Amino acid sequence: MTTENMLKFVTRAAEMPEKRDETIRREDFQEIYARYAPDAAASQAGRCSQCGVPFCQIHCPLQNNIPDWLMLTAEGRLEEAYEVSAETNTFPEICGRICPQDRLCEGNCVIEQSGHGTVTIGSIEKYLTDTAFDEGWVKPIRPLHQRDQSVAIIGAGPGGLAAAERLRRLGYDVHVYDRYDRVGGLLVYGIPGFKLEKDIVQKRHDWLQDGGIHFHLNVDIGNDISFSELREKHDTVLIATGVYKARDLQVPGRGLGNIPAAMDYLTASNRVGLGDTVSAFDDGSLNAKDKNIVVIGGGDTAMDCVRTAVRQGARSVKCLYRRDKANMPGSAREVANAEEEGVEFVWLSAPEAFLGDETVKAVRVARMRLGLPDSSGRRSPEPIEGSSENHDCDLAILALGFDPEDLPTLFSEPGLPVTRWGTVKVDHQTQMTAMPGVFAAGDIVRGASLVVWAIRDGRDAADSMHAFMMEQAKAAPAAAE
Ligand SMILES: Cc1cc2nc3c(=O)[nH]c(=O)nc-3n(C[C@H](O)[C@H](O)[C@H](O)COP(=O)(O)OP(=O)(O)OC[C@H]3O[C@@H](n4cnc5c(N)ncnc54)[C@H](O)[C@@H]3O)c2cc1C
Ligand code: SF4
DSSP states (O other), X not given: OOHHHHHHHXXXXXXXXXXXXXXXXXXXXXXXXXXXXXXXXXXXXXXXXXXXXXXXXXXXXXXXXXXXXXXXXXXXXXXXXXXXXXXXXXXXXXXXXXXXXXXXXXXXOHHHHTTSOOOOHHHHHHHHHHHHHHHTOSOOOOOSSOOSOEEEEEOOSHHHHHHHHHHHHTXXXXXXXXXXXXXXXXXXXXXXXXXXXXXXXXXHHHHHHHTTOEEEXXXXXXXXXXXXXXXXXXXXXXXXXXXXXXXXXXXXXXXXBSOOBHHHHHHHHXXXXXXXXXXXXXXXXXXXXXXXXXXXXXXXXXXXXXXXXXXXXXXXXXXXXXXXXXXXXSOXXXXXHHHHTTOEEEOSEEEEEEEESSBEEEEEEEEEEEEEEOTTSSEEEEEOTTOOEEEEOSEEEEOOOEEOOOHHHHTTOTTSOBOTXXXXXXXXXXXXXXXXXXXXXXXXXHSSOOHHHHHHHHHHHHHXXXXXXXXXXXXXXXXXX
16 A cells, blocks of 8 residues: 555545444445445445555456446446446446455455455445446447357356357357256356345346347256257357255255255245245245244355245244354355344254154254364364254255266266366366367356356356457368368
8 A cells, every 4th residue: 555545544534433334334234235325325435545455356356446446436427437347247236246245355445454344345336237227328239240150158157148248249149058947047046036136137138138149048958959069059168057966964864854955945935036836835845934944054055045044934043054153164244144134053063863754853963063174274073972952943954065967977078077076177277178169167167156256257268269269260261271
């Protein structure tokens, strides 16, 4: 930080009454944030010290030019601020809503670090793009010229969509295939509606379609169309299929009813929110209303399950996690939200058995203590002998994480290289696999990660696919001679 900036920062911090600061924070951290009034957005953006060492930008996976769009917002130049924010981010209104900012941009804000409460970057990012849509500043995608080459993208999640947008702008004929009936991947069926309204995702679907991107929904690649057929039809292929194989828990009683995987529970809830009829929700097996709920796991998916159960009217909601609060993988903000909503956390507890006759009635857990650090550096939980206890429940939701599906088998492509975890192996400079013209992006490369990383990968993959197809186009006339 330069001396001049430091002085500016100290002066602004001193001018900021603590009370106003607290009020802003409390409002901003509500979910489906209340829409900012323009002057509130400007005053919040004006809290940025323009410190000169943009830690926020460095810790944003998209390296968004945050200080610049905060300054423009503070000056009331909202359209320009929106344009700067959209330059590096395909879906700023989505990241603004669901990025774990406390671990990324906001957690590294200099003002946060100095104890004055972060500039609420995510809320401002969301505000700018929501305003841009309302004001008609979000321009349709209109490529300058149309190219002959075509691209297949498998997966309409954020990774696939970010790549689709970039390639379409460059004039390619872009085809997105998805086995779901809606566009968005986990944005639509994983992340709950109270964090990300589904009409926001639909708006982006409409915008991409209007830009000339072709969507082929309800098409399962490897089943309805073979992977090799797709390769023959298109010049390049992007695999952006995400990770969907739920990790399971092999303990006695696992075969009882009402022990769903988190994605089944969340998908049912999202479908109901979208107006679909879901029989497993209607018959109660995926509905938490009036039930005692236990969610097993400590990540963000577990937090989404407990908070969905609260909203469905559960009688009680407990979250069981085998480590302690300090070692939870989920975002601290999500845990705080869940606690505030009445979720009970049973730290240091690991399931030993599910109890019941036909359906689950209780989970027996062993209490744990943390031992020595394992190879990852985290302290391993170990059971305390004789510590078992039962927790009543009518629905036990497993949120233990996800692994990739077996893509080489699914795609009948034994040559598709995967890591020992099943993620697709790529050259990290180009995102290309060992199969020429086949690229991969998002969770299927990283393992379960974040929307903002999927967007980053999708954009990077699109740039490499463009370079590849340019080379292909250059070589084509020579080959024809
Ligand atoms: C419950 C939950 C909550 C989350 N909350 C957050 C959050 O708050 N913030 C955040 O940043 N991240 C969150 N994440 C993580 C985030 O959603 C993912 O990292 C991100 O969606 C990955 O994007 P992707 O494009 O790689 O894959 P996905 O979003 O999973 O999309 C993959 C798409 O590929 C399709 N597909 C798969 N196989 C095939 C096939 N064979 N043929 C055709 N189509 C196929 C799928 O139907 C899907 O539409 C959450 C994840 C979960 C599970
Ligand atoms: S994309 Fe995410 S990390 Fe980057 S500025 Fe926006 S909210 Fe922060």
